[in-house]
Amino acid sequence: MNNVFSVKNVDLFYGEKHVLKNVSFDIPEKQVTAFIGPSGCGKSTLLRCFNRMNDLIPSCNIKGEIHFHDRSVQEINPIELRTRVGMVFQNPNPFPMSIFDNVAYGPRCQGMKNKKEINDLVVDSLKKASLYEEVKDRLKDNALGLSGGQQQRLCIARCIAMKPEVILMDEPTSALDPIATLKIEELINVLKEEYTIVIVTHNMQQASRISDYTAFFMLGEVIEFSSTISLFKNPKNKKTEDYITGRFG
Amino acid sequence: MRKTKDLLSNIFTYLFSSFGIIILFSILIFIFRNGLSSLSWKLITSDYYETTYTLKTAGKEEGTFTCPTLTADEYFSYRYGVVLKDSTNLVGEEVVEITYIAEDSPFLSLINTSSEEIVSLECGFNISKIVMSNDIGDYIYALGRGGASNMASTMDTSNIITDMVASEGGGGIRGSLISTLYLILLTLIISLPIGVLAAIYLNEYAPKKRFIEIIRGMIDMVAGIPSIIFGLVGAIIFIPFCNNTIGSSGGSIASGALTMSLILLPTIIKTTEEALKVIPKGYRDASLALGASKTQTINKVILPNAIPGILTAVLLSIGRIIGESAALIYAVGVAIKDTIKINEKSTTLAVHIWSLMSGENPNIATSCAISIIILLVVFTLNVIVKLISKKLNKMEVK
Numbered sequence: 001m002n003n004v005f006s007v008k009n010v011d012l013f014y015g016e017k018h019v020l021k022n023v024s025f026d027i028p029e030k031q032v033t034a035f036i037g038p039s040g041c042g043k044s045t046l047l048r049c050f051n052r053m054n055d056l057i058p059s060c061n062i063k064g065e066i067h068f069h070d071r072s073v074q075e076i077n078p079i080e081l082r083t084r085v086g087m088v089f090q091n092p093n094p095f096p097m098s099i100f101d102n103v104a105y106g107p108r109c110q111g112m113k114n115k116k117e118i119n120d121l122v123v124d125s126l127k128k129a130s131l132y133e134e135v136k137d138r139l140k141d142n143a144l145g146l147s148g149g150q151q152q153r154l155c156i157a158r159c160i161a162m163k164p165e166v167i168l169m170d171e172p173t174s175a176l177d178p179i180a181t182l183k184i185e186e187l188i189n190v191l192k193e194e195y196t197i198v199i200v201t202h203n204m205q206q207a208s209r210i211s212d213y214t215a216f217f218m219l220g221e222v223i224e225f226s227s228t229i230s231l232f233k234n235p236k237n238k239k240t241e242d243y244i245t246g247r248f249g
Numbered sequence: 250m251r252k253t254k255d256l257l258s259n260i261f262t263y264l265f266s267s268f269g270i271i272i273l274f275s276i277l278i279f280i281f282r283n284g285l286s287s288l289s290w291k292l293i294t295s296d297y298y299e300t301t302y303t304l305k306t307a308g309k310e311e312g313t314f315t316c317p318t319l320t321a322d323e324y325f326s327y328r329y330g331v332v333l334k335d336s337t338n339l340v341g342e343e344v345v346e347i348t349y350i351a352e353d354s355p356f357l358s359l360i361n362t363s364s365e366e367i368v369s370l371e372c373g374f375n376i377s378k379i380v381m382s383n384d385i386g387d388y389i390y391a392l393g394r395g396g397a398s399n400m401a402s403t404m405d406t407s408n409i410i411t412d413m414v415a416s417e418g419g420g421g422i423r424g425s426l427i428s429t430l431y432l433i434l435l436t437l438i439i440s441l442p443i444g445v446l447a448a449i450y451l452n453e454y455a456p457k458k459r460f461i462e463i464i465r466g467m468i469d470m471v472a473g474i475p476s477i478i479f480g481l482v483g484a485i486i487f488i489p490f491c492n493n494t495i496g497s498s499g500g501s502i503a504s505g506a507l508t509m510s511l512i513l514l515p516t517i518i519k520t521t522e523e524a525l526k527v528i529p530k531g532y533r534d535a536s537l538a539l540g541a542s543k544t545q546t547i548n549k550v551i552l553p554n555a556i557p558g559i560l561t562a563v564l565l566s567i568g569r570i571i572g573e574s575a576a577l578i579y580a581v582g583v584a585i586k587d588t589i590k591i592n593e594k595s596t597t598l599a600v601h602i603w604s605l606m607s608g609e610n611p612n613i614a615t616s617c618a619i620s621i622i623i624l625l626v627v628f629t630l631n632v633i634v635k636l637i638s639k640k641l642n643k644m645e646v647k
Binding site for chain 1: 456457531
């Protein structure tokens, strides 16, 4: 099995704060990998290293190697990297423009001009994000008028429109109700046929439902990384067991 | 004990707040009472300088006219068939105004002494001087400041009018209004791009370093400098600059606009920066994560969302330009003009008031009328600012 990302001995500092400590593991292609762990343990931080969003934080300092296929992410132009590695954020954040323009934003920024092409791409992306049927009559309406769950699926559609290889999801359902969450989870199950998905979640049931591999983080360290079934059925580490059984302090 | 303390502090609160409100209202009442009677469409649309005619009779004989119904301060000249009335012109001087002209009156066909053209006086003309000769050939005068009663009776004792000076219009603020509009437009053209781009730099590009914080502090400080100091800067730097570049001599609207731009920059930068700050971080992250460059993010996402804030800055600036006087006395000048050119001296509305009040006979009525116009404009702008801020806040919640 091919690895999309391989993380080797990564240490990350925010100023003086040591956020990630000697993290190493590989993210397999076209699988769902979930990061679980308590708040502030560095899950989202590692996720943001994959598309270099941490570059925006001036005090952030990374040591070690993160490879995207066989190139170090630090050598890839961040704009190119972000077109290949899409990201969905915790809070649905569509732009205050029309639904159509939201999905077309990324391709237009890349210089796509042909109206027919853009139109096809938008419809295709919305269909893939299983949002098209709900919004096909009001593509010109402001995206902020959608419900929270619809907004998040719009964000996923916006991400798919870039035709990425990897989709990073930073707690995509934590701001949504259970029904919207279910829809997103179903969507993830479909999307993994085509994309590699890395998802950060606080919800262990969610991780066990949707992911193929799970990494358990604690205090900046990866305590355990293995296939989801084995991590939840027979955790090798005592800390992992405590956490997933809810006995963790 | 606590009750008395509460009571005392309550009494003070009510006392001082009502004191403040009463003072503010009395100012408003003063302005409206003095200015409302002078406020008219004519004031806004007419020239400041009156049109003066030096006239003589066209030889048409005067007759005996029948007197129309007169009000208390009107006087009728039987020989010439005109009704004269004591009134004040828009500048505040006492004048004799014609309020009625009979059909066959010689005043309907007078000859302009300089152009030899026939001029017919109309109601609303002012007569400032008449020279007549009486039956035995002596010259007699009647002056406008002598009053309408005196002028009417003198006219009836005369034989023939040899010379008269009549005038029309005058005292209007059209010129100053236009120059204020020019100043607003020119100032915004200069200061808005600079201010908005500076705010974008400070908020989006500038490193979070001490140096930038010092610059921010200095911008705040500049906002607090009295405007007369900017007027001095304008006089020392911008007036010579404009004299050399666009051929003005002394103050001009152009140098005034440059000075006002300096005054407004801190406001525009601050307001725009506030607008940029409230744009949710999620928009930036989303845009960058979609592979947009920083410039694309700013142009496509940040700036469109900052437009309400930038509009607020524009409205605040317009209010400031209308209200500014001290700096403009140097930079634009105090000469009231009717034809406005960008490279010539003129006055804005506020300086117009200053000019009216600093003359020999201060004209409180017209000044108050102009104040009402300024107040109305500023009030309207404030309402618009409030509405826009409301909209802006609604967006923030989402």
